Amino acid sequence: MTKYNWGIIGTGWIAGEMADALKRVNGKVYAAANPHKEALEAFGQEKGIKHLYTDPDEMIKDPNLDIVYIATPHNFHYQYAKQALLAGKHVFCEKAITINEKQLEDLASLAKEKNLILTEGFTLYHMPLYRKVKELIASGKLGQIQLVQVNFGSLKDYDPANRFFSKELAGGGLLDIGGYATAFARTFLDEMPNNILTTVKFFETGVDEQSGIILKNDRQQLAVMALSMRAKQPKRGVISGTKGYVEISNYPRAMQAEVTYTASAHEERKETITTGESGLALDYEVADMQRYVEQGHDDGELQTSREVMHILTAVRGQWGMRFPDDQD
Incomplete structure (x- = not known):
């Protein structure tokens, strides 16, 4: 594989x-790149990085740069991704790739125009286990998928000043952890949901602390999601069909799925699917991104991100929760 x-x-x-x-x-x-010089120099020394920039814009302009990886708070993602695409660089951006649907559609159009790769950092897109689970579902062994249940609970310390709870930095559970749950749900629904029900508990800063979301599509498939930034939950996803169900723990970086077949009224049959390594989740992301740059891809991954962002934007719309950088 070519080095980049x-x-x-x-x-x-x-x-x-x-x-x-x-x-x-x-x-x-x-x-x-990091505007904070001391943190940047310490990072560069620890990771053996020679080219350090206190101005991210200057790094993006570097003619030797091929791929920009964005790992800033959410509210900076759009501006840096757009600058990188305009400069002819491929972009791999941490989730949430943007703060709303309009921003992502702008980036997707620009990437297509420039013939560049734009990818969001959802590890579940790249874990080898999901190829196996999709193959299992496609085989019909689980019957027709009816319901997807998915949780993500992350217990953050009470700190109104932390970025997780900052409205200015586009904090809150929906963009920080809800994208993973929504990407999992969308991956295993046959069609895009067109009916959304949701309720929310707000943190004192005005961002979402805890929420419940139900999605339904025209095939009457349901997805039920529970999110919390102030209560620990297992990262657990369940895909249920008419002949069985699949349980996946630690689903963002999953390496194992427990399958239960229920077609027989007298006896349940179980099997375990194991592949990949959780500790290599980011390695898989890097390898896939470099393969996309070399060979291109069919944009299915980006389309899933676009559909996820459509759902997240619609959910926030129901809550009436806006960030300072939201666009009308």
């Missing part, structure tokens, strides 16, 4: 994990 010059915007924990994955798969990280 990746540049990272942001130096937080996920940027550190990605830098390690890049070194394993790609051999190096070409550049990093």
